[in-house]
Amino acid sequence: MNKEMTLRNRFILTSYLSIVFPVILICVVSYVLLSGNSRKFAVQASNEVVQQKSGDINTKLQGLEVTLRDVIYSPELQKILSAWDPETRDKPYPRESVDHTISLASNSLYMMHNIVIFSLDGEMIGSMFEFDPERKADSYPWYEAAAESNGETIWLKDTVEMIRDNYGLHMSISGVKKIRSVYDSDVSRIGRDLGYAYFTMNLDSLLNFNQLEYVSQGRKVFVVAGDARILGGSDLRQRGSRFDAALLDKSRNNTYVTFDGQKYLLTFGPTDPSVDWYTVCLTERSYILKDAHTAIISCGGVAVVLLAVFCYISVRNAESLSRPIKRLQKEFEMVEEGNFDIEIKEKTGILEGG
Known part of the structure; x- marks a missing residue:
């Protein structure tokens, strides 16, 4: 048995x-095999998200440049700054004319909090909204960098802050651009320095994140400044906080990392050549392996x-x-x-x- x-x-x-x-x-x-393929497809999709978001921001930054040029290269403002003589002031104070020039700028103004025009000697001669008229340009931290620039837009990283206004609570950043002569009867005077345009803008309007779009895809998308501060993103709670700068190393791109206590696939790339920003995409590991x-x-x-x-x-x-x-x-x-x-x-x- x-x-x-x-x-x-x-x-x-x-x-x-x-x-x-x-x-x-x-x-x-x-x-x-399925995990490897899922990760491969997730990397591809994340790179597309980064490229698309960076492209959208790039388009808006170009629109911002158009706005600034509409203001600083307008014939009216060029004429005022070319004739500006702080010693004699034989002409009426041109504040209203400058304000009018700013108001005629392109439709990118909805992203702006303010645009302020300074003459070359530092006098504030016009603005979109109220601004300290007594303070000279050379008293601001940005003056030296702007004076030495070649006319490119300089983003002031130290001005990133969370503010509350009529639009609610949002992030803002400031920048400055040198104004140069493009209209002059004397050709030899074209290209000379005329003044400075200082501006403050609404970062939330510029970055324009749709929270629901990325949440449904198991993703978090941020724009991170070069100093690792989060300028904006799909998770509003993270605005203004610090991203782990070590994660922005090239060797960490398209790898799994821990963020906010969870595992994510990290994908990032430069947002725009003109700014020191990165577009970061974090995709939940559980979503990838689902x-x-x-x-x-x-x-x-x-x-x-x-x-x-x-x-x-x-x-x-x-x-x-x-x-x-x-x-x-x-x-x-x-x-x-x-x-x-x-x-x-x-x-x-x-x-x-x-």
């Missing part, structure tokens, strides 16, 4: 293991069903194998007891090998 049971159990165990190991191997290999987990669970369910069916078939086969052995064992026992009137009718094939 023990031999019969041992043979039966060995047959079932061998049959079971012959299917279990391949199924486990298939599940493991499938998980590795499809892989679903596929593995499905495969596992199918495998369990197959194993149950195969186990049932193995038991039936083991029973059919052990039944003649059990009958043969009983007949041998009868022979041992002296009963030789036995005829083995069932051909099992077990003894044929001998």
